[in-house]
Amino acid sequence: MTVTTSYKRQKAFDWSQPWVYLVALFVVVISVGPVAYIWIGGFRTTADINANPAGWPTPWSIDSYVTVLTSTRFWGSVFSSTVVAVGTTAGVVILGVMAAFVIARYTFWGRGGLYALFAAGLMFPVTVAALPLSVLLRDLGLQGSFVGLIIPQVAFALPVTIIILVPFLRAIPAELEEAAVIDGATRVGFFWRIVLPLSGPGLVTVGVLAFVNSWNAYLLPLLVMAAGGMPQDLWTLPLGVQQFSTQYSQNTGAVLAYTSLSMVPAIAFFLFAEKRIVGGLTGAVKG
Known part of the structure; x- marks a missing residue:
């Protein structure tokens, strides 16, 4: 056991190629x-930022974060971003898995062309779709609404969703479907269960x-x-950052605090599901 543990510790880093770690460290620094x-x-x-833009806080102050967290516009933007992100995610997952299931498991004329269309x-x-999309949403009466934003985001997210899910669903053994049919399951039952x-x-x-x-x-x-005339208090966070930076153009610390807080939900959600993301992409590549 001791030998195995020692061997694993020795193999933790392979210093025979140090440039690999240098490149990795450089990428981490650039990203973080x-x-x-x-x-x-x-x-x-x-004043501290203007005096030394690259320095450490002298002194450390939470006034900027307090300013942002007590702003009604910030919480309105959080609400809007949450509604839009959750609605978009639900639409992408539901529509994407249904379309991918048909392309992956059904045999019909034009299946390859349909998959190529999504690709x-x-x-x-x-x-490219900015102008016609704006005109279409205006004619449908959806401009300036959450639904008018969720539907286009779902549409633009479906191609990559289907590209990932189709190989994943094809990798499911056909024997499972045959066994399910023998047990009396329908296509819908096989899909659901x-x-x-x-x-x-x-x-x-x-x-x-x-x-x-x-x-x-x-x-x-x-x-x-x-452009649709929605109140600024209900703009999503990326737009809220722009609006906040205009309103507090003289308060650089508050703008940086707003920007950092707007990243928290997306980063936390990504880190929470990081392992599952790797597993899902691995399954798609294998399929």
């Missing part, structure tokens, strides 16, 4: 550095991706909410 700067900057006063959706940027439980990691993966993308979305909320 800006986020850490924003978080720490929220504890600094504006082509990955190359369709939101900016067997496919959904086995697809848990994949569903969590696409759900987290949809939630984070919705939480961080800026262009679609700008087109639907800001």
Whole structure:
């Protein structure tokens, strides 16, 4: 047991290729550095930031975070972002798994073309659809509403969702379906009782991706909410950051505090489901 433990400790780091760790460390610094700067900057006063932008808080102050947490607009933006993110995630998971199940498990004419159509959706940027989407939502009376934002976000998230779920669902053995049919299960019963439980990691993966993308979305909320006349108190957090930075342009610490607090739910949700995301993507690659 001692030899095995010692061997594992020796193999924890392979220093035969030190450049790999240097590159990894560089990537971590590049990724975490800006986020850490924003978080720490929220504890600094504006005068301190102007005097030394790259320094540590002198002294540490929570006034900026108190200003943000006592702002009604911040909590209104949190409410809007939560409603939109949850609605988008639910729509993406429900519609995505149903469409992926049909493409993965049914044989019909045009199945390959349908899958290719969803794959082509990955190359369709939101900016191209900005003008026609705004006109369509205005004609439907959905501009300036939560529903008018959730529906387009679900549509733009479905391609990557189906690309991930189709190989995952194809990997489910056909013997399970045959056994379910022998036991008297219908297609719907097989989908509900067997496919959904086995697809848990994949569903969590696409759900987290949809939630984070919705939480961080800026262009679609700008087109639907800001241009649609929705009250500023109900703008989502990315728009709220812009509005807050305009209102408190002289209070840099408060702007950094607002920005850092707006990241918390998305980061926490992502970290909570990190292992399931890796499992879901692994299953999709194997399939």
